[in-house]
Amino acid sequence: MSAAFCAVPALLVPMSPAAAQTAITHNFNIPSQPLARALRMLADQSGVQIAYKTSIAANTRAPSVTGGMTTQAALARLLSNSGLGYSFTGGNAVTLLAMSAEPAGGESADGAILLDPVIVEAKGTAAIQQDGLAKDGYRTNTISSLGPLGQTSIRDTPFSVSVVPRELIQNIQAQSPDDIFRISPTTRIQTPQASGWSPMVNMRGFTTYDTAEDGLRRSYSHATNLEDKERIEVLTGLSGFLYGAAAPAGMINYVYKRPTIERLNSLTIGTYGAEQKYIHGDFGGRIDPEGRAGYRLNIVKQGGDTAIDDQNINRFLVSGAIDWDITDRLKLELNASYSKYKTDVPNSYWFFNPGVPHGSAPDASRNWSQPWVRDEFEKTRLSGKLTYKLNDFITLRGAYMREYLDRPVQDHTMNSVRSPGEYYQIGIHSGKTKNIFDAAQAFADVTFDTGPISHKVTAGYHMYSDRAWQTPYSPNTGWIGPFPMSSPVHLPRPTFPVDTSSPYYQGYVRNHNFVIGDQIEFNERWSALVGVNYSRIMSRSLDITGTRTQPDYDEGRLSPSASLLFKPVPWMTVYGSYIEGLEQGGVAPDTSSNYGQVMAPMVSKQKEIGVKAEVGGILLTGALFDIEKAYEFTNASGVYTQDGRQRHRGVEVTATGKVTDELTLLGGVTVLDAKVEGGEFDGKQPMNVAKVLAKLYLEYEIPAIQGLVLTGGVYYTGKQWANDVNDDRLAAYTTLDVGMRYTTERFGNPLTLRLNVSNVTNKNYWQNSYYLGAPRTVAFSAQMKF
Structure with missing residues (x-):
């Protein structure tokens, strides 16, 4: 535009x-x-x-x-x-x-x-807040944090990155990461947040829990709130040089809202679907007349039933931020948040015996768990960042984050399908657990020239850790059933024994990283990014007596990365990149006979060739990639193991921006050729990998009615194998969204009304081999700025 x-x-x-x-x-x-x-x-x-x-x-x-x-x-x-x-x-x-x-x-x-x-x-807060607005078609120019490299131009980044900015989060009325992964061009929901587990995302056919918050790493994030987030940044593919030990799927970075220069007062009331009524206040501004210090405060209260029978989400969030320019060269950023997130009837987990096909999906709006099952989280997060410009060529950056996660209640159900048309169920009632997450980073950015060549060298250290306290209390119902898959069966809550136990220290996972990288600018057309990360993974697992349940885990290696960028014309960037990554081996699931065992570390490798171009008002990206990693699965003996290599080759194309002054487009297509090479399943395709993922989200501003915008989306996921032996295939599915919003100032202040209907046809489908897709949800809100 x-x-x-x-x-x-x-x-x-x-x-x-x-x-x-x-x-x-x-x-x-x-x-x-x-x-x-x-x-x-x-x-x-x-x-x-x-x-x-x-x-x-x-x-x-x-x-x-x-x-x-x-x-x-x-x-x-x-x-x-x-x-x-x-x-x-x-x-x-x-x-x-x-x-x-x-x-x-x-x-x-x-x-x-x-x-x-x-x-x-x-660079800075103002650039991020004004980047990716609806009037610009949600087209963003920068990524706030690309690992140690910090804020970077998207077009100068030799990796596949995309952004879901604040106004898009608001306009689709996203409540959880599930809503973001549904609309983002390169992501697919693997484990929904409503399951009670940490949201898992599928990118390029690989899955990951790995996330970052303001660039600070963590291994997973339960009960994620979005109202205090400025944007969600999605890096698809390997991130070893940038973020340390992580899965090859990519990285999800949640960026918190920062203080605003101008006064901000925003109040939103509405429903996230069914009876989930909520109120959200967003406030910001300067603390002092000169604008050297500012604040941001977000408060949310939500409660009510969802579109699934008996399911209820009740949550509270208060999240604040303060920025202070102590001097022209020294800046301090502080964040603190507290949240409680309660779910009645989390989504049930499904698994099918060998030889039993999934078939048609049952009604996703029914309660396939039990009415007495519930889950609860309480989180407290504190963080701080300090940036000091020593001079015009050296910048020092440091940050630290700690989060306390308490889980006073955690009930779950698993449904086992052993023959077509019926299922068995087990209900698990677990005691209190808790985690403490820490993350820290310290970097130095040094800019200098060697003749006509410019350099920006970043060197430093970053880490994250997860310390866990587990409970010995975990009674269950035992397997009950069979029940017909035509309709769920609900039973009274069993009488469980009184929990007299206390959580015990279960151990830790830590990742230490030492990194150095050089962003090289040869001239206006040619540039490069080279770097290396030495990443070390350490873990310890203990039982209630303090005895190690397995040998301590302590593995490390160098992960190199090299990229070359070329701008044939100012509006286009072509790049080629190679990157490696270290990943902690998977943990055997509770459906395997070696539950809890941690596999050996895995080395992943990625080669990618891509192009990014701004054409008119649209940012177009395309990438050809080849990724490989060790293959993990549960074998015929019920043992979770590693055997062979998993290799994904594919093409990824996205488009974001304004087609015309009235029409906004956000979409993408990923086509995958995924295979297992070597081992027991040589030549087979990995499970839960869709060959085709295609998405298109549109907004159209009605010229005749100022402020009225029609919205809609179509999202296609291709067929997936539901097991490793490739004899049970899930059907492809397409879901549709429709919506509208209207903005007016007739009442003296800007008022925005939003209506969104997701899965408008109420289609029932298997999201993957373990979870049903979400049923139709109708969300409505009214936002007033004053």
Whole structure:
């Protein structure tokens, strides 16, 4: 979508009231260098967001700018003799203009200059908050945290990354990661949050619990809330160099909301579906008149029945953030949150005996568990980040996060299908457990030139750990049944013995990483990223007596990464990359005879060739990839083991942005060729891997009715094998979403009404071999900003 700006006769444009924040004096130290690099330094040192078309800054050298002055004065000096002007377009944003008589994008009938699509050269909170807005078709330019590399341009990233930004999260009324994974072009739900377990996602045919929060790693994340998140960033494929030990599927990074420069007061009431009524308040602003300190506060209360019989979700969240520019060079970021998340009747887990086909899926809106089953989490999270610009060439960054996870109640059911048309069930009632998660990082960024070649070297350390306390109390109903799959059978709650036990220390998992990487810029067309991560995995498993249940786990290795990027034209990037990763071996599931055993560490490898291009208002990405890792499965003897290699080759294509001023598109296609090479299942296809994943989400703004937007999505998942021997295949399925939103200021303040219907046809389907897909859900909300 083209952007219109008034033509100006001179370089300097009078500062509007909206740009008052940029009048703050900063101590600039920008040496003479190519203009594009100088603008990046100005963005870093002032926090302002600068948007421009790359070609207008090409082959131009900027003069040095040093000393205390306003951002406006510094920008004016940088652009002197460049033939460029600028226009402030917000309190912390500025757009560069070509001052030539023939503007690059043409001229409108009223004489306004029409610029070509712009890119954003900026860093910091303001850039992220203004990136990926609905008016821009949710097209994002930056990723907030690419492991140790920090904030990075998406087009300059030699990996497959995508972003679900704040306004898209709001507009689809996402309550849990399930809603994000449903709409994101490259992801598929593996384990739903409503199961009571940590959400698991499938990407490129591999599955993972691995997540990060503001770039700080953790192994999994139960009961995830989204109302305090600015965006969800999705990296598909290996992330070993970037995030340390992790599955080859990729990484999900949850980015928390930061304080706002302008006052923010937002109140939303509605339902996330069925009777799940909720209220959400989002507040932000400055603490001091100068804007050096700011706050953000999110509060949520939700309760009520879901679209599944007897299922009820009751949760509470309070989440706060404070940012403080202690000096022009030292910034402190603090976060704290507390949440309680209770689920009555979590989704039941299904497994089928060998030779028994899944067949048609039963009614997903029925309670296939028991009415007395419930699950509860209580989480407290604290984190802090400190960034210090030692000088204009060295930046030091440090961060630490701790989360306390208490689980006072955890009931679950498993359904075993031993013959077609009937199932057995076991109900498990477990005692209290808890976990303490820690994550930390310390990095130094050093920029320098070697002749005409620019370098940004990042070196440092990051880690995460999970300490667990388990319970010896876990009575169950034993296997009961059989029951018909035509209708669930509910029984009274059994009388379980009184829990007199206390949680015992079960052990830990730790991952330590030492990393160094170099982002190399040869010239305006060629660049590279090279690096290596030494990753070490350590774990210990204890029983109630403190005795080791297996030998301690302590394995480490180097994981290299190398990428080359080429820009044949300013709006396109072509890249090739190679990356390796270390992954802790899987843990034998409770359906295997060696339950709890940890497998040997696995080394994964990925080769990828990709392209990223901005065409009109759309960001297009494409990638060819080849990934391999050890194959893990439960063999015919019921033992969970490793045997052979799992290899996935495929192509991945995504598109995000504005097709026209009225039409927004978000979609993608992944086509996979997945095989097991060697071992017992040589030549077979891995289970729960769909050959084709295709998604399309659209928004259309009705020209005749200002503020009215129609929305809809179609999501296709191809056939999957439901077991390792490939004799039970799940049918392909397609689900549809429809919705609308209407924004008006007739009541004095912006009011947005949203209506979304997911799985509008109420289709029943097997999401994978273990879980049913979600039934039809109708969500409605009203949001007022004041």
